[in-house]
Amino acid sequence: MPKSISKFVCQQCGYESTGWLGRCPGCGTWNSLVETILAGQKQDRRSSSKEKIKPQALSEIKSIFNKRLSTKITEFDRVLGGGIVPGSVTLLAGEPGIGKSTLLLQMVANLALNKTVVYVSGEESAGQVKIRAERLGISAKSASNVFFLSETEVDRVIEVLTDLGQTGAKGPQLLIIDSIQTMWTSDLSGTAGSVGQVRECAARLLNFAKSFEIPTFFIGHVNKEGAIAGPMVLSHLVDTVLFFEGERYQSLRILRGIKNRFGPTDEVGVFSMEEKGLMEVQNPSVLFLSAGREETSGSVVCALMEGSRPLLIEIQALVVPTQLAIPRRVSAGVDLNRLQLLVAVLSRRAGIPLGSFDVFVNVVGGIKVSERGADLAICLAIASAWADKSIDPKVCILGEVGLLGEVRLVGQLEKRLKEARRLGFTKSVTPQTTKTLQEAIKLLISK
Secondary structure, three states, X not given: OOOOEEEEEEOOOOOEEOOOOOEOOOOOOEOOEEEEEEOOOOOOOOOOOOOOOOOOOHHHOOOOHHHOEOOOOHHHHHHHOOOEOOOOEEEEEEOOOOXXXXXXXXXXXXXXXOOOEEEEEOOOOHHHHHHHHHHHOOOHHHHOOEEEEOOOEHHHHHHHHHHHHOOHHHXXXXXXXXXXXXXXXXXXXOOOOOHHHHHHHHHHHHHHHHHHOOOEEEEEOEOOOOOEOOOOHHHHHOOEEEEEEOOOOOOEEEEXXXXXXXXXXXXXXXXXXXXXXXXXXXXXXXXXXXXXXOXXXXXXXXXXXXXXXXXXEEEEEEEEEOOOOOOOEEEEOEOHHHHHHHHHHHHHHOOOOOOOEEEEEEEOOOOOEOOHHHHHHHHHHHXXXXXXXXXXXXXXXXXXXXXXXXXXXXXXXXXXXXXXXXXXXXXXXXXXXXXXXXXXXXXXXXX
């Protein structure tokens, strides 16, 4: 086979160059030249194997659902769709220090009781990983089945994994790469973390994992905007993309599925970062609700859906006279554009003059609200704070608010109300009980 060489190829027009240029001479696009491996000579794309490739009937393909491997972490399994699929490649991304390595090391501790795990780290030494393992309380039996490899060259990593696979029972049955941005190959001249290196290393590790059906987890970095670092092709290559988020100085951690070829993408796992690692939160609603809530203006409770799980959260609002020419709209846990829209609806449709008031909205517990089912709760919290009149703490509020001030129906209403009743909420305000925002304000906030 001819020796592979690399060239810089423009991702916009296909212009080839032997060196990196800031601007492509072909189309003029900045930073579009990416290092790519090219064959040293033209190769015959037809297979030289005598074995003919034959299509397989769908009815003859065996289902992989029953082959899932449980991580023994219920919240993790929920997001994965029921467990780890053999040969699947998962990308776990998140901000530095959020707990990505801790989560995977806890999973490794559970699986290493009867599985052989290879942990490849390009960021931490063996001693650093050992310290974390001891803090998490990994048993001696699990530790004896975990093999640590401090290496960043992807070809050497694959070589070591192949040698382990030839030893029979000691072959790797789970692979952790921490992180994919530290991997590099000598076939490319770019530094580790560059677009070409990340793409090529991920492709080689994926081919290895698929060939031997070894479940593989990549830990990925994020850029300053909070998105997954590296080329978008990285997300397309892997089977599952998970994002681990949360406030760094709060204990709450949420695991979200962004892409999943083997399960849903609307499930979330809720964890709490404790001294001995991540702990599962079986009843997240209790975590998000203030203990012993009293009748206070600007505080309401809303029922949200995160995947198939209903969550009760507390939304707080504060309305104060502004000292500025343009009043402020500040949100924590709520999209700012959505807040501005709801403030406009309150001013125009409900007759609440907020043009001379600063409005602050906060979601207790650090969770971020993205669904429209919290619109009515946000509006009523603001109205309650503006009137300085409290709402019954046993009332659960949910509904979407339109631009005309109407309250619109939300999905899985009965499931949300069932969770509210289970936690002691005896009353509810929903699109079934009130049709307009103005009607809901008159119902809950007496004049």
